[in-house]
Amino acid sequence: MKDTKNILLVGVGGQGTILVSKILSTGLMTAGYDVKMSEIHGMAQRGGSVSTQVRYGSEVFSPIIGIGEADILVSFETMETLRWLEYLKPDGVVVINDFEIASAPILMGKADYPEGIIELIKGKAKTKVINAGETAEKLGNQKVMNVVLLGALIKSMNLTDIDWEAVIKSQVKEKFIDINIKAFNAGMDAV
Amino acid sequence: MKVLMTGNEAVAQGAYEAGIHFAAAYPGTPSTEILENIALRKEITAEWAPNEKVAVESAFGASLAGARTLTAMKHVGLNVAADPFFTIGYTGVNGGMVLVSADDPGLHSSQNEQDNRYYARMAKVAMLEPSNSQECKDMVIRAMEISEKYDVLVMLRMTTRVCHSKSIVETGERIEVPVKPYVKNAPKYIMAPANAKAAHVVVEKKLKELEKFSNETELNYIEWNDKKIGIISAGVAYQYAKEVFGKNASYLKLGFTFPLPMEKIKKFAEEVETLYVVEELEPFMEEQIKAAGIKCIGKEKIPNTWELNPDIVKKSIFGTENEVIDYDRTLAVGRPPTLCAGCPHRAFYYQLSKKKNTMVTGDIGCYTLGGAPPLNSMDTCVCMGASVSMAHGAKKVFERNNDDKRVVAVIGDSTFFHSGMTSLLDVVFNKGNTITCILDNRITAMTGHQDNPGTGYTLQGDSTDAVQIEPIVRALGVKNIKTVNPMNQAEMKAALNWAYDLNEPSVIISRYPCALKKYSKEDLEEFGPIQGYCEVDEETCIGCKICVGTGCPAIVFKKDIKKSSINKFQCVGCELCLQLCPTKAISKVGE
Numbered sequence: 001m002k003d004t005k006n007i008l009l010v011g012v013g014g015q016g017t018i019l020v021s022k023i024l025s026t027g028l029m030t031a032g033y034d035v036k037m038s039e040i041h042g043m044a045q046r047g048g049s050v051s052t053q054v055r056y057g058s059e060v061f062s063p064i065i066g067i068g069e070a071d072i073l074v075s076f077e078t079m080e081t082l083r084w085l086e087y088l089k090p091d092g093v094v095v096i097n098d099f100e101i102a103s104a105p106i107l108m109g110k111a112d113y114p115e116g117i118i119e120l121i122k123g124k125a126k127t128k129v130i131n132a133g134e135t136a137e138k139l140g141n142q143k144v145m146n147v148v149l150l151g152a153l154i155k156s157m158n159l160t161d162i163d164w165e166a167v168i169k170s171q172v173k174e175k176f177i178d179i180n181i182k183a184f185n186a187g188m189d190a191v
Numbered sequence: 192m193k194v195l196m197t198g199n200e201a202v203a204q205g206a207y208e209a210g211i212h213f214a215a216a217y218p219g220t221p222s223t224e225i226l227e228n229i230a231l232r233k234e235i236t237a238e239w240a241p242n243e244k245v246a247v248e249s250a251f252g253a254s255l256a257g258a259r260t261l262t263a264m265k266h267v268g269l270n271v272a273a274d275p276f277f278t279i280g281y282t283g284v285n286g287g288m289v290l291v292s293a294d295d296p297g298l299h300s301s302q303n304e305q306d307n308r309y310y311a312r313m314a315k316v317a318m319l320e321p322s323n324s325q326e327c328k329d330m331v332i333r334a335m336e337i338s339e340k341y342d343v344l345v346m347l348r349m350t351t352r353v354c355h356s357k358s359i360v361e362t363g364e365r366i367e368v369p370v371k372p373y374v375k376n377a378p379k380y381i382m383a384p385a386n387a388k389a390a391h392v393v394v395e396k397k398l399k400e401l402e403k404f405s406n407e408t409e410l411n412y413i414e415w416n417d418k419k420i421g422i423i424s425a426g427v428a429y430q431y432a433k434e435v436f437g438k439n440a441s442y443l444k445l446g447f448t449f450p451l452p453m454e455k456i457k458k459f460a461e462e463v464e465t466l467y468v469v470e471e472l473e474p475f476m477e478e479q480i481k482a483a484g485i486k487c488i489g490k491e492k493i494p495n496t497w498e499l500n501p502d503i504v505k506k507s508i509f510g511t512e513n514e515v516i517d518y519d520r521t522l523a524v525g526r527p528p529t530l531c532a533g534c535p536h537r538a539f540y541y542q543l544s545k546k547k548n549t550m551v552t553g554d555i556g557c558y559t560l561g562g563a564p565p566l567n568s569m570d571t572c573v574c575m576g577a578s579v580s581m582a583h584g585a586k587k588v589f590e591r592n593n594d595d596k597r598v599v600a601v602i603g604d605s606t607f608f609h610s611g612m613t614s615l616l617d618v619v620f621n622k623g624n625t626i627t628c629i630l631d632n633r634i635t636a637m638t639g640h641q642d643n644p645g646t647g648y649t650l651q652g653d654s655t656d657a658v659q660i661e662p663i664v665r666a667l668g669v670k671n672i673k674t675v676n677p678m679n680q681a682e683m684k685a686a687l688n689w690a691y692d693l694n695e696p697s698v699i700i701s702r703y704p705c706a707l708k709k710y711s712k713e714d715l716e717e718f719g720p721i722q723g724y725c726e727v728d729e730e731t732c733i734g735c736k737i738c739v740g741t742g743c744p745a746i747v748f749k750k751d752i753k754k755s756s757i758n759k760f761q762c763v764g765c766e767l768c769l770q771l772c773p774t775k776a777i778s779k780v781g782e
Contacts, residue, residue: 025357029195038356040300040355046528046530047526061433062427062501063356064501066500066505066513067512067513068513080523082520086515107746107748108740109739112750114524120522
């Protein structure tokens, strides 16, 4: 349907995109939207490039986002932005985490991590850069970087009317609720 | 209650609501989570079987004993289970029985992208195809009714996008169905030739009844819109068609896809100007529709390779594409999957990679990644268990040609239990001379850590006898067996040298837990905890790159200063690099 919104989350296997998409899609459902979410399991998760796609609106058909259709691209890792940029609508928004993870060819010294990615993207699309790794470390755990990015996403998509704290409480283990809510708010403040 | 569920979770919910009593499967992406979620329901007996054939047979036994049963597997798993599957097509069932085939168009995590819809037609069993999670749940319930009403096995054919996409499901209550009485019925269940001949006739009659059902059921429904374009579609392809055509086309949406509702299709075709068949992979429906004399357009436009998506449907039919941001797509450096930091497979492969004049036959699991750079230690990967038997055949030919090349088979613990054991029997029986390496990482890792006969725990968490690999190998007739800790590189190297020096079959069991495994108390006792991380002393590092050559994702080579560096957040302290460093520049900290 025409009113369907498309959110594309990309990163590296192990960065926690799955928890973010779980919180996100649960929140959207409780707000009354039809929601579909798609992700890939299996071999690609072993340190490979991963993507999670969330679509919401009055009635959603395809669970996957087409090329040139994402309203927002949230990139958990800087170089992954380049790999998935073609999925962004020309007037869409990019949220880039300024966080680099070298891939196998780079680790082995066979290729260099591309330079100037953020500047390049800024020249192509409306871009917001955040340093979620640093923000998460300040909160005491680098792993909550994913929820910092969720906060930035919610603010950027103007979805702040939903009670996200309640959704986070329902989706994470009790001892991690506080730090995740802090991370979420820090992400909202960062964009 | 409305819940967001993956297709797999919804199948489990459907199994629960349908009153299923027994479920069995072997893990395989994208089907694994079906049994994992069924196992959470204590009303159902849920088991991991050693392989798909065993799973289907035990589920079939449960059906004959009167239970409602479900079995699930990835597409290639049905190849393993094809033997019982075809004959159950003849016998029919007692308690309702559903077989879930989870196909993987696009080969996200598979060795081929076969279209298992043809299996339903070939085995003459009924087939349902859900297109979202709600349908996954509903169709398991319907499949049970159809199975019991028509006395047939029902195949629920899913695909990766249906299995792993979440959408909203309205959940309901479980309906307790009593287990049917078991009645001995030799003509029905002893498929000796005389009985099977009669059964084939019965099956053909059932197919006629099922075709009538297919034409009448609301599982196959028409949505009338503009009649210039008519679309016949099923599964997730239907969602893609709706995305592209919206209300600008009429749809015949098929949920029951074998036997096809040919009368309904004919009527639909008569009413529309141009008829498209939008289906993923092969022209399964299109060929049958064309054979019935109905004009339609399908694979002339839509490719039969790789996963379908709305972009492909749009481009194939309209020739249009979305506007995109223009940039150099080659800038992103590749990011292939890799063995994790601390993976015991890396420690094994590092030593194997040093062996010259060797053919390595590989198998299905995380360890298939040993074939990738920088280890490059695998020559083949075909199917579960093939490593051991392919090695045998290859070695026989090298011997015939007086070629002294050694052949090493590499297989995981779960894969060995799945179908490696019979292959190893072949090596012993036929006087083979291969080196079989069983990489026992104490879990079924690739599919997300499922228990197997060697781990000591069942799917539903009960402790059970942990089957030991070494006595099995000995019982199969192998005389030369060594169990080693691959993380100890001297031990690993010595074991390979020992095997290479032998002139008869040998087995090396490389036993160490997956780096991501949550240790059981038995694991802790045997292997102890790993703590700390490794660090490079830049003064001592000579930049020889030996540590980098292991392919560990925690080690990076700093080009500017020509020294290695270890990321302490990724390193798990396995000490592989530490053992290999020629200048002892790597040390352990934080223990």
